[in-house]
Amino acid sequence: MTFFRSRWVERPEHVKELADTALPEGFESAGYAAGIKPEGLDVGLLHSEREHTVSAARFTSSALVAAPVVVSQEADLTALRAIAVNSGNANVSDGERGMATARAQQAAAAEALDLEPAQVAIASTGVIGRELAREKLVAGIRHAAGGMAPNAQAFSDSLLTTDRGPKRACLEVSLPSGATVRLAAQAKGAGMLSPKFATMLCFVQTDAAVSAETADLLTGVTVKRSFDRCSVDGQLSTNDSVFLMANGASGVEIDQQTPDELALGEALDALLRQLALEMVADGEGATRSGRVVVRGGLDLVEPVARAIADSPLVKTALLGADPNFGRILQAAGQALAGHSAFVVDLSIEGRQVVSASTVLDMDKSEWKALEAAMESDEVEFELEIPGEGGETEVFFSDLSPDYVALNSAYSS
Amino acid sequence: MTFFRSRWVERPEHVKELADTALPEGFESAGYAAGIKPEGLDVGLLHSEREHTVSAARFTSSALVAAPVVVSQEADLTALRAIAVNSGNANVSDGERGMATARAQQAAAAEALDLEPAQVAIASTGVIGRELAREKLVAGIRHAAGGMAPNAQAFSDSLLTTDRGPKRACLEVSLPSGATVRLAAQAKGAGMLSPKFATMLCFVQTDAAVSAETADLLTGVTVKRSFDRCSVDGQLSTNDSVFLMANGASGVEIDQQTPDELALGEALDALLRQLALEMVADGEGATRSGRVVVRGGLDLVEPVARAIADSPLVKTALLGADPNFGRILQAAGQALAGHSAFVVDLSIEGRQVVSASTVLDMDKSEWKALEAAMESDEVEFELEIPGEGGETEVFFSDLSPDYVALNSAYSS
Numbered sequence: 154m155t156f157f158r159s160r161w162v163e164r165p166e167h168v169k170e171l172a173d174t175a176l177p178e179g180f181e182s183a184g185y186a187a188g189i190k191p192e193g194l195d196v197g198l199l200h201s202e203r204e205h206t207v208s209a210a211r212f213t214s215s216a217l218v219a220a221p222v223v224v225s226q227e228a229d230l231t232a233l234r235a236i237a238v239n240s241g242n243a244n245v246s247d248g249e250r251g252m253a254t255a256r257a258q259q260a261a262a263a264e265a266l267d268l269e270p271a272q273v274a275i276a277s278t279g280v281i282g283r284e285l286a287r288e289k290l291v292a293g294i295r296h297a298a299g300g301m302a303p304n305a306q307a308f309s310d311s312l313l314t315t316d317r318g319p320k321r322a323c324l325e326v327s328l329p330s331g332a333t334v335r336l337a338a339q340a341k342g343a344g345m346l347s348p349k350f351a352t353m354l355c356f357v358q359t360d361a362a363v364s365a366e367t368a369d370l371l372t373g374v375t376v377k378r379s380f381d382r383c384s385v386d387g388q389l390s391t392n393d394s395v396f397l398m399a400n401g402a403s404g405v406e407i408d409q410q411t412p413d414e415l416a417l418g419e420a421l422d423a424l425l426r427q428l429a430l431e432m433v434a435d436g437e438g439a440t441r442s443g444r445v446v447v448r449g450g451l452d453l454v455e456p457v458a459r460a461i462a463d464s465p466l467v468k469t470a471l472l473g474a475d476p477n478f479g480r481i482l483q484a485a486g487q488a489l490a491g492h493s494a495f496v497v498d499l500s501i502e503g504r505q506v507v508s509a510s511t512v513l514d515m516d517k518s519e520w521k522a523l524e525a526a527m528e529s530d531e532v533e534f535e536l537e538i539p540g541e542g543g544e545t546e547v548f549f550s551d552l553s554p555d556y557v558a559l560n561s562a563y564s565s
Numbered sequence: 566m567t568f569f570r571s572r573w574v575e576r577p578e579h580v581k582e583l584a585d586t587a588l589p590e591g592f593e594s595a596g597y598a599a600g601i602k603p604e605g606l607d608v609g610l611l612h613s614e615r616e617h618t619v620s621a622a623r624f625t626s627s628a629l630v631a632a633p634v635v636v637s638q639e640a641d642l643t644a645l646r647a648i649a650v651n652s653g654n655a656n657v658s659d660g661e662r663g664m665a666t667a668r669a670q671q672a673a674a675a676e677a678l679d680l681e682p683a684q685v686a687i688a689s690t691g692v693i694g695r696e697l698a699r700e701k702l703v704a705g706i707r708h709a710a711g712g713m714a715p716n717a718q719a720f721s722d723s724l725l726t727t728d729r730g731p732k733r734a735c736l737e738v739s740l741p742s743g744a745t746v747r748l749a750a751q752a753k754g755a756g757m758l759s760p761k762f763a764t765m766l767c768f769v770q771t772d773a774a775v776s777a778e779t780a781d782l783l784t785g786v787t788v789k790r791s792f793d794r795c796s797v798d799g800q801l802s803t804n805d806s807v808f809l810m811a812n813g814a815s816g817v818e819i820d821q822q823t824p825d826e827l828a829l830g831e832a833l834d835a836l837l838r839q840l841a842l843e844m845v846a847d848g849e850g851a852t853r854s855g856r857v858v859v860r861g862g863l864d865l866v867e868p869v870a871r872a873i874a875d876s877p878l879v880k881t882a883l884l885g886a887d888p889n890f891g892r893i894l895q896a897a898g899q900a901l902a903g904h905s906a907f908v909v910d911l912s913i914e915g916r917q918v919v920s921a922s923t924v925l926d927m928d929k930s931e932w933k934a935l936e937a938a939m940e941s942d943e944v945e946f947e948l949e950i951p952g953e954g955g956e957t958e959v960f961f962s963d964l965s966p967d968y969v970a971l972n973s974a975y976s977s
Binding site for chain 2: 214215216217218245246247248249280281282283465466469470472473475478479482483485486487488489490491492495507509510511512552553554556557558560561562
């Protein structure tokens with residue numbers, strides 16, 4: 154089965170899928186069970202062996218940021234050589250103690266890999282408001298550094314919390330110039346975790362040689378089209394982090410504004426979109442994914458798409474495979490509260506159901522066909538609102554009793 | 566048991582509770598089972614017998630408004646004499662046909678009560694995107710007009726959809742001048758309904774004589790402090806409507822800016838706050854209510870309080886009686902996304918748990934005590950954020966599997 158399972162991601166013609174645990178040339182990684190979680194791998198270490206490694210990163214926009222995000226933001230984000238990750242504890246709101254632990258996490262990885270602390274980023278995911286066990290973490294990083302391997306198996310497993318399984322891929326990208334490079338990524342994210350908190354993390358590696366500008370540009374553009382477009386429950390994490398590292402180990406240099414840069418960007422785009430869709434499909438308790446596309450006024454499409462994707466009414470209707478378009482109109486109306494009455498068209502799975510804000514009559518067989526179409530794993534909604542120049546999409550999970558059970562379960 | 570059940574509403578000293586189905590002098594009402602719902606009362610009619618009746622109204626701010634809201638907004642909202650209501654169908658997004666039905670609803674009530682259409686407001690609640698049966702509705706209004714009684718029993722029952730029970734009260738208000746007037750209200754609202762849509766409706770009557778300015782002022786202020794402060798699931802309805810009618814039948818005239826006006830306002834305030842809290846407590850699937858109080862910057866308190874009240878993580882933690890303060894900090898951080906990192910204090914049930922964004926250490930017995938405090942029907946959260954001059958509160962329901970089951974159930 155192809156990694157590009159979602160119909161909303163086009164598999165680029167110029168990529169070939171390798172083993173999903175493979176890494177590009179010149180990268181190594183490890184995972185270790187340090188006892189931060191009750192069981193399983195919980196410390197991960199990723200390392201680029203090449204001195205001239207270029208990197209880029211993106212972080213949560215929350216006003217409440219975790220200690221590892223603060224420490225990573227102070228590192229040299231365009232020249233990272235390693236990333237030290239832990240799951241089981243997100244290291245948030247633990248004051249100076251949490252900051253000191255985050256710095257110890259960075260320092261331990263730097264020492265074990267013979268790097269400067271500024272060359273090491275860190276990331277954490279799990280429960281918040283609890284002390285992260287510093288000694289277990291530091292010991293785990295040292296153990297991991299002693300067991301590095303040229304694949305991402307243990308590393309990507311070490312990221313997981315309530316995820317149903319690993320989210321990872323490795324692609325061979327054929328460039329227009331005739332050269333090939335590798336591009337890999339490992340991610341985690343299922344909404345709310347452990348059972349406290351949502352965190353999405355993604356680590357991307359390529360053995361192409363790119364400039365810091367290209368790394369930053371491609372990361373920025375593709376994150377906006379992937380993780381920024383998905384929602385399990387509308388709750389922004391304190392720990393979201395995406396890191397890209399390009400080490401040039403393939404010997405293939407990719408210049409700015411060339412067809413090769415575009416081709417690498419296309420591969421990265423498809424990779425991250427599919428990973429984002431994996432997170433939505435693996436949303437806590439999720440049974441089905443939705444995609445809402447909104448076209449209309451430039452400033453209006455985003456709040457309307459978000460309001461629909463985050464509405465518990467739309468999400469429960471998606472769970473029930475119920476073509477309950479009234480709830481979609483209601484959410485749009487709420488997003489535009491204060492605007493004058495608006496006129497919309499709505500299609501579900503390509504079939505128009507609302508024209509100029511009036512529900513179209515449907516006979517029983519048409520209705521049954523619409524319901525049947527909503528039984529699929531991925532359901533698409535398209536909304537036209539007043540105005541022009543704007544178009545956006547948001548991918549979202551349904552809302553099931555399992556989400557509620559998971560997040561109301563006693564957590565301490 | 567007193568009507569003022571919530572600890573968040575102070576029972577005014579100067580009110581006496583009458584039978585909850587009583588009406589002020591000079592009002593009459595009726596309910597009728599017209600067959601719009603599969604069973605039960607579904608058409609209600611409320612009438613002020615006094616020619617010089619003053620009124621005020623407030624409606625949903627959604628950009629998608631129901632036909633009855635459009636028709637009511639065109640009526641003479643400062644001099645309404647009657648209101649015709651139906652449950653079972655919200656009359657939304659049915660185009661010209663829906664508008665014609667809403668006008669027929671208004672006209673039928675006007676004719677039956679010998680009024681002008683502009684003296685009649687209307688309101689609907691229930692499923693949307695379906696045709697409202699015009700003939701059943703019109704016939705129901707005629708039947709109701711033939712069975713008017715000086716109490717609100719059948720009328721308030723006719724409003725209900727997924728509500729667990731009626732929401733109504735009648736108060737005798739002792740004014741500083743020594744006179745007494747009556748003040749009554751009937752409301753409905755439980756989140757999402759029938760099983761399509763949320764709608765809250767509230768009808769208020771008094772036999773005091775007040776100016777249109779006083780009616781509008783008191784309605785505006787008290788709605789802002791009651792229904793505007795509550796959320797079952799963050800989903801703004803297309804049909805929300807509040808109507809106040811003052812007919813002067815008590816012979817007591819209340820002048821503007823007098824102690825009597827203030828005393829009537831205080832009674833109205835407590836009445837509407839308790840009704841709003843009834844809606845929260847009766848939220849679909851709800852087991853427990855929360856109140857979040859946020860103090861800090863004037864522009865910041867409202868988005869922060871809303872983000873907390875509407876977070877599915879905070880709501881599921883409330884269901885589980887889990888003092889999961891990390892989720893409250895996360896929601897606040899999300900609401901302030903883009904602002905610089907912020908510093909907050911948090912108390913739960915009067916006990917401080919976070920100081921300067923750092924979680925305070927608690928021993929096992931302190932933790933157990935906090936959990937026990939969260940087992941109550943009403944749980945209070947207080948958050949101090951940066952800045953000054955702002956303070957707000959939002960009342961909210963928890964999120965339970967029953968909410969999901971109710972709203973994902975097959976609806977057609």
